[in-house]
Amino acid sequence: MSAAAEQARGAAVEPDRLDPFSTPRDVDRVFGHDEAIAEFETALRSGRMHHALLLVGPEGIGKATLAYRFARTVLAHGDDGEAGDVPANDPVFRKVAGIAHPNLLVIRRSWVEKSKRYSQWIGVDEVRRLRAFLGNTAGADTWRVVVVDRADELNQNAANALLKALEEPPPRTLFLLVSSAEGRLPVTIRSRTRTLRLAPLADAPLSAAVRAALERDGVEADEKALRLALTLAQGSVRRALELVSGEGIELYDQIIANFEALPALDGAALHKQAEHLAGAGDTERLELYLALLLGLIERLIRAGATGQGASEAEHKLAKALVSKDNLSSWADIWERIFEARAEAFALNLDRSLLVLNTWFGLQELVQEHPVEGAA
Structure with a gap:
């Protein structure tokens, strides 16, 4: 050619x-x-x-x-x-x-x-x-x-x-x-x-790479949203740019709100979220949503085990939902969500059902393994 x-x-x-x-x-x-x-x-x-x-x-x-x-x-x-x-x-x-x-x-x-x-x-x-x-x-x-x-x-x-x-x-x-x-x-x-x-980028090169991309391509970003995106990106420039330039922060806020409500879930709101995420051509949005959710569970597990590694909002969630007694159950559900995600994308299964089952599974975990003394 x-x-x-x-x-x-x-x-x-x-x-x-x-x-x-x-x-x-x-x-x-x-x-x-x-x-x-x-x-x-x-x-x-x-x-x-x-x-x-x-x-x-x-x-x-x-x-x-x-x-x-x-x-x-x-x-x-x-x-x-x-x-x-x-x-x-x-x-x-x-x-x-x-x-x-x-x-x-x-x-x-x-x-x-x-x-x-x-x-x-x-x-x-x-x-x-x-x-x-x-x-x-x-x-x-x-x-x-x-x-x-x-x-x-x-x-x-x-x-x-x-x-x-x-x-x-x-x-x-x-x-x-x-x-x-x-x-x-x-x-x-x-x-x-x-x-x-190659390892995920450390904080300094991650921030430099993301800021350079924003400047190079003329994309404006709110500084507060940018700092949150860098925190959630887990060393990935692409993930930080997805968060700060699109609806990533909004998706993260939805996930946090759902976790804060557990074990209760607003059925109507949850079905609306699932429909929004599972629309035709919205694969990237759903992938970002699930990556944010899995990343949050990872950090909650880490915070529950060590008391470190989470933002203020996530630290509160960890105290309310995770304890040393139920760490293995949280690790198990992370694995189940990860596998269900892979299967849904590979076999083109119902993606709205994937979202709903994910939250029903989390609801069941919190109901069956409550943290003693949590409000």
Whole structure:
């Protein structure tokens, strides 16, 4: 595929973009992940770069942003002994951002015109593009980079096709595989990569990354809401931006109000919430809602066990709902909600019922395991 065709294709296909923010390709600075960057740069300078790197870590912490930083560095400096990032005004930066560099191939989920939605998995036809890309003798004397985002979305046939390329990679080729769910990848693929494990961002780089994104893309945010978003984000830039730019804070407030009412539940209000969350095309809203709910339960469990790690409102909830005697029950319901969420999305089950059953389960837990002395 020509660079012009790839650029046109890239403009239309952005399955994981969080509007209105820039794509990871357009971001000119990585916050945090200093150890991974140092390891990569040392390997490049020494000439001992592994042919395939697997960037693993939680959702939204900058894995794809880091992968494109690595891609720019290799395409600009792979042969000159340099290893620093490429400035935004460099032609290589602009070509990578536009997926217009002839030595870059991006493999990801594709847009299905018939259904007007993105495919659920990366199909084998996407990976088959590797054959022409790697067989292009015009790039044989320079580095070539393949970004697979996200590798855990490869279907079985696509994974098998990628494995063949990983088993016999051409010289001076770097595969960058991005994954938030390493366990979904076949062991055969994992065994042929070098894994870089990336942790959630600490408070300082998280705040810097989120504020930089807001400034870069001209999105205004209330400072109080921003501070709350940073607290709830659990080291994820994407989660913080979802919270501060959309209805995330409103969803969080609804969850807090429901918890404060337990074991009572307002049936009419709960059904209204479920309908709002389960509407067609609202997958991202429901995913955010459930992520916030699961994150809150995690923090309540931690606060119940240690007395630390929660905001004032969450600390009050922990005192009212969680004790050392019922910690295991809270851990069990976290696991049940997590599994029910995965099953509902995988099998396209009734999502309003998922929300209702989640709260009925929480109501039952609080009724059966009350905290002694709680109001």
